[in-house]
Amino acid sequence: MTSFDVIIIGGGHNGLTAATLLGKSGRKVLLLEAAGNVGGALHGYEFHPGFRAGGLAHIVNRLDPDVAKLIGLQAELPEILPTVALSETGMPAVLRGAYGERTDGVTAAEAVRFSELREKLLFQAGILKRFLKRRPPEIGAVTAGDMAAFASAGWNMIRRGREEGRDFLRMLLMNVADVADEYLTDDRLKGLIAFDATLGIHLGPRSPTSLLGLHYRLTGEAGGAAGAQFMPRGGVSALAAAFEKAAVSAGVTIRTGTSVTRILADRGETKGIALASGEEISAPVVVSAIHPQMTFLTLVDAAELSTGFLRAVKNIRSKGNVARLDLALERVPEFSGVLPEDHRGRLVIARSIDHVENAFNPAKYGEFSEDPVMEITVPSLADPSLAPAGAATLSALVQFAPYQLGEGWEAGKPRFQKVVLDVLERHAPGIGKFVLGSSLMTPADIEACYHMSGGHWHHGELQTDQLLVNRPVNAACRYSTPLKGLYLASAGSHPGGGISGLPGFLAAQSILAGERR
Amino acid sequence: MTPGLAARLAGQKHIATPRRETPFHPRLKELSETNDWYTWAGCKAPHSIFDTELEYFCIRSQAALFDISPMMKYRITGPDAERYLNRLTLRDVRKLAVGRVQYTAWCDDHGHVLDDGTLFRLDADDFRLCCQERHLPWLLDSAIGFSVTVEEETEVIAGLALQGPTSFSILQAAGFAGVDALKPFQLARFPHEDAEVTISRTGFTGDLGYELFVPVGKALSLWDRLWTAGRLHGLKAIGYDALNRARIEAGFIVANADFVTAEGALRTDRGRMPDEIGLDWLVDTEKPFFNGRDAILRARERRTLKHILVGLEIEGNIPAEHAIVYHRGKREVGLVTAAIWSPLAKRNIAIASLERPFGERIADDLCVEIYAMRELQYRKLMKRAKIVPRPFVRLDRRTFTPPGRF
Numbered sequence: 001m002t003s004f005d006v007i008i009i010g011g012g013h014n015g016l017t018a019a020t021l022l023g024k025s026g027r028k029v030l031l032l033e034a035a036g037n038v039g040g041a042l043h044g045y046e047f048h049p050g051f052r053a054g055g056l057a058h059i060v061n062r063l064d065p066d067v068a069k070l071i072g073l074q075a076e077l078p079e080i081l082p083t084v085a086l087s088e089t090g091m092p093a094v095l096r097g098a099y100g101e102r103t104d105g106v107t108a109a110e111a112v113r114f115s116e117l118r119e120k121l122l123f124q125a126g127i128l129k130r131f132l133k134r135r136p137p138e139i140g141a142v143t144a145g146d147m148a149a150f151a152s153a154g155w156n157m158i159r160r161g162r163e164e165g166r167d168f169l170r171m172l173l174m175n176v177a178d179v180a181d182e183y184l185t186d187d188r189l190k191g192l193i194a195f196d197a198t199l200g201i202h203l204g205p206r207s208p209t210s211l212l213g214l215h216y217r218l219t220g221e222a223g224g225a226a227g228a229q230f231m232p233r234g235g236v237s238a239l240a241a242a243f244e245k246a247a248v249s250a251g252v253t254i255r256t257g258t259s260v261t262r263i264l265a266d267r268g269e270t271k272g273i274a275l276a277s278g279e280e281i282s283a284p285v286v287v288s289a290i291h292p293q294m295t296f297l298t299l300v301d302a303a304e305l306s307t308g309f310l311r312a313v314k315n316i317r318s319k320g321n322v323a324r325l326d327l328a329l330e331r332v333p334e335f336s337g338v339l340p341e342d343h344r345g346r347l348v349i350a351r352s353i354d355h356v357e358n359a360f361n362p363a364k365y366g367e368f369s370e371d372p373v374m375e376i377t378v379p380s381l382a383d384p385s386l387a388p389a390g391a392a393t394l395s396a397l398v399q400f401a402p403y404q405l406g407e408g409w410e411a412g413k414p415r416f417q418k419v420v421l422d423v424l425e426r427h428a429p430g431i432g433k434f435v436l437g438s439s440l441m442t443p444a445d446i447e448a449c450y451h452m453s454g455g456h457w458h459h460g461e462l463q464t465d466q467l468l469v470n471r472p473v474n475a476a477c478r479y480s481t482p483l484k485g486l487y488l489a490s491a492g493s494h495p496g497g498g499i500s501g502l503p504g505f506l507a508a509q510s511i512l513a514g515e516r517r
Numbered sequence: 518m519t520p521g522l523a524a525r526l527a528g529q530k531h532i533a534t535p536r537r538e539t540p541f542h543p544r545l546k547e548l549s550e551t552n553d554w555y556t557w558a559g560c561k562a563p564h565s566i567f568d569t570e571l572e573y574f575c576i577r578s579q580a581a582l583f584d585i586s587p588m589m590k591y592r593i594t595g596p597d598a599e600r601y602l603n604r605l606t607l608r609d610v611r612k613l614a615v616g617r618v619q620y621t622a623w624c625d626d627h628g629h630v631l632d633d634g635t636l637f638r639l640d641a642d643d644f645r646l647c648c649q650e651r652h653l654p655w656l657l658d659s660a661i662g663f664s665v666t667v668e669e670e671t672e673v674i675a676g677l678a679l680q681g682p683t684s685f686s687i688l689q690a691a692g693f694a695g696v697d698a699l700k701p702f703q704l705a706r707f708p709h710e711d712a713e714v715t716i717s718r719t720g721f722t723g724d725l726g727y728e729l730f731v732p733v734g735k736a737l738s739l740w741d742r743l744w745t746a747g748r749l750h751g752l753k754a755i756g757y758d759a760l761n762r763a764r765i766e767a768g769f770i771v772a773n774a775d776f777v778t779a780e781g782a783l784r785t786d787r788g789r790m791p792d793e794i795g796l797d798w799l800v801d802t803e804k805p806f807f808n809g810r811d812a813i814l815r816a817r818e819r820r821t822l823k824h825i826l827v828g829l830e831i832e833g834n835i836p837a838e839h840a841i842v843y844h845r846g847k848r849e850v851g852l853v854t855a856a857i858w859s860p861l862a863k864r865n866i867a868i869a870s871l872e873r874p875f876g877e878r879i880a881d882d883l884c885v886e887i888y889a890m891r892e893l894q895y896r897k898l899m900k901r902a903k904i905v906p907r908p909f910v911r912l913d914r915r916t917f918t919p920p921g922r923f
Contacts, residue, residue: 267805308625
């Protein structure tokens with residue numbers, strides 16, 4: 001029996017990132033994945049004969065450069081894709097370059113205003129970003145490094161003048177609607193940033209702190225351009241393959257189709273894991289790259305964890321809000337007023353702040369809106385293998401689809417799908433006639449397919465009370481957990497979800513650095 | 518009045534009596550000469566019944582009946598009950614045999630004591646946990662991941678403490694056959710009318726004594742049964758003040774009197790680890806994981822324990838309650854949390870919390886500052902204090918089996 005230094009549970013991109021980094025440093029790493037393939041949310045599925053979805057994530061906007069380097073992604077700049085804010089009545093507004101370096105379809109004055117807002121938000125996101133790529137400080141034992149990070153953030157904040165520092169503190173916990181109203185007049189642009197700020201989060205644009213979601217979005221970068229988004233060559237599935245290849249060449253042993261049923265522990269120390277087959281594998285270090293709640297509520301014996309810790313874990317808010325619709329289309333869809341090449345970007349249906357807010361309101365009460373907001377991509381344009389020649393796939397992430405639908409998803413799902421198709425029809429007239437097949441994944445389906453508690457992409461709400469030193473809970477915010485030898489590395493850990501690889505990267509770094517206790 | 522409203526009002530009757538009366542209140546009320554009540558966990562409980570001094574001597578020379586119904590009682594049942602309690606509490610519950618009682622304590626994640634209490638193993642999967650403070654939310658949250666049922670039974674089970682040298686004879690006279698076999702910390706069930714009474718050889722006095730638990734419906738008949746049997750054995754009802762004297766002599770601590778419980782503390786530095794309140798002997802480092810384990814072991818290893826609980830013997834005869842403890846007459850090193858002049862030990866005794874290393878490595882030259890009020894004038898007394906082992910009083914009859922008869 002081979003022995004391993006580290007066992008990683010979960011072959012999502014964070015698990016693969018952690019495995020690769022640890023493997024490269026010479027650790028013997030075993031990665032266990034319950035599904036038949038690694039890749040997690042980057043792994044696709046066939047939803048209609050001959051039609052595949054690339055993955056749960058359908059565009060990449062925050063892959064960390066060091067993670068990209070680690071997995072050997074080509075250094076060449078990926079093509080930055082536009083964001084199109086669709087309009088039901090007129091022409092769309094288009095953000096080109098990295099989050100609208102240039103804007104099309106808006107007045108010259110509005111373009112100036114947007115660029116002012118963009119610059120402000122990117123500056124602020126730049127300050128926040130300093131904290132995303134380091135382990136959260138340990139309260140009560142703040143290190144010189146932490147102090148240096150605070151000082152440099154502070155310096156950068158006031159470097160541009162006190163006014164800028166004041167504005168940062170003023171805006172940090174504001175809602176996105178007020179900020180949009182402050183800067184912009186065009187409803188399409190306001191609706192777009194309201195949508196981007198709240199996508200994947202249980203907040204409406206007028207909910208306090210909702211601007212933070214947009215800040216988080218803008219801490220992402222692609223090819224060195226903050227706020228940019230791109231599609232990897234060959235689609236997101238190609239990215240999954242790159243992660244896997246990197247892990248394999250780092251010497252990581254990967255076992256797919258292997259469910260971990262227990263993390264073995266004795267007197268507060270990790271001993272290894274047990275598989276569904278009954279096999280037990282011992283290792284001094286276990287890294288759980290799956291949802292923190294699944295880790296602690298299903299894999300670890302409650303008798304090995306303390307009450308306060310389990311209580312905190314149980315109270316992590318992790319109810320998903322986003323549904324995923326896949327359509328198999330006879331031909332490439334045409335959205336009104338959108339240039340053919342812009343169909344390769346991201347199309348957003350969010351007419352105004354009110355539209356997003358009204359779409360959110362029913363979600364508070366366990367219902368979905370009759371007029372939801374969504375972002376759309378046409379994945380087959382980047383990866384033609386997803387659909388037969390001439391045909392196309394469409395992917396839509398639809399907000400807000402409550403995890404616990406009052407009427408139950410069994411009854412609600414066909415109705416919701418019709419609602420979404422009606423919205424699509426309004427923006428791409430005739431699209432309904434070309435639909436060959438479809439699949440709607442509600443948060444409940446996402447939970448079942450991707451083993452994410454609550455079907456939440458971020459493995460826990462990305463809101464102020466669940467960030468930094470409180471992500472996923474305070475006692476496990478530094479990747480190590482109260483169970484010695486067990487580390488967390490999923491999106492549920494700092495800094496959060498999205499295809500960044502950072503939770504896995506930072507977890508591995510912190511294992512390599514050795515826990516300062 | 519609408520029927521709905523009437524039903525709601527009927528369900529809120531407890532509002533009319535904010536201070537609940539215990540199942541034994543009808544008897545206590547009749548006996549009370551001092552009419553001196555206080556509130557214990559929301560219940561009306563006696564400070565004294567007729568005379569604290571005489572009540573104390575009932576505990577030590579005759580027998581005393583004390584109503585412990587307001588004490589919190591939790592019932593923990595289910596296949597995981599033992600594992601659940603082993604994770605919850607400091608001692609190894611696997612070593613607690615059916616029919617035995619364990620004095621124990623439990624901590625939060627930071628190793629701060631939430632409470633101490635007694636754990637009764639009624640059956641393999643059936644436990645009763647008795648304590649001072651309310652813990653239902655903590656106990657329920659502790660059940661995450663365990664197959665157990667946690668129920669509060671404070672208001673459905675009445676409790677009596679029968680303490681003192683003649684207590685055994687009273688139980689015998691009352692017809693509890695087989696009670697002679699009970700060893701300290703052992704329990705057994707006895708028939709009482711058409712119900713059962715659980716009698717354990719436990720108590721809070723350091724004397725020979727028993728605790729009896731019975732469904733509230735049988736409370737008064739149990740009281741009467743004991744009362745009748747105790748007539749010729751000097752049985753008296755007592756209040757808390759007398760019991761408090763006995764418990765200080767026995768060196769027992771009381772939550773939120775001798776230490777602040779973790780959930781009761783408002784200030785971050787008030788939590789206490791077991792080692793800081795004299796409960797280090799409860800911590801079983803060999804048993805499986807338990808709440809607070811890491812924090813306690815780390816504090817021991819790093820020597821970051823800040824306080825220590827000690828017994829003091831103080832010169833003179835004036836109780837030093839809440840006096841400040843000094844080292845070399847100058848440096849403040851702690852506080853007396855409980856003190857009496859002990860009639861049995863004939864010594865002026867106290868329980869005190871000191872700041873380490875005082876009481877640990879530095880144990881000499883201590884004194885306490887007593888302010889004695891003499892007709893509206895304080896007389897400040899600096900009295901020498903010496904650290905002595907607890908209990909201050911050790912009685913052979915507490916453990917002798919079978920107990921002596923009277």
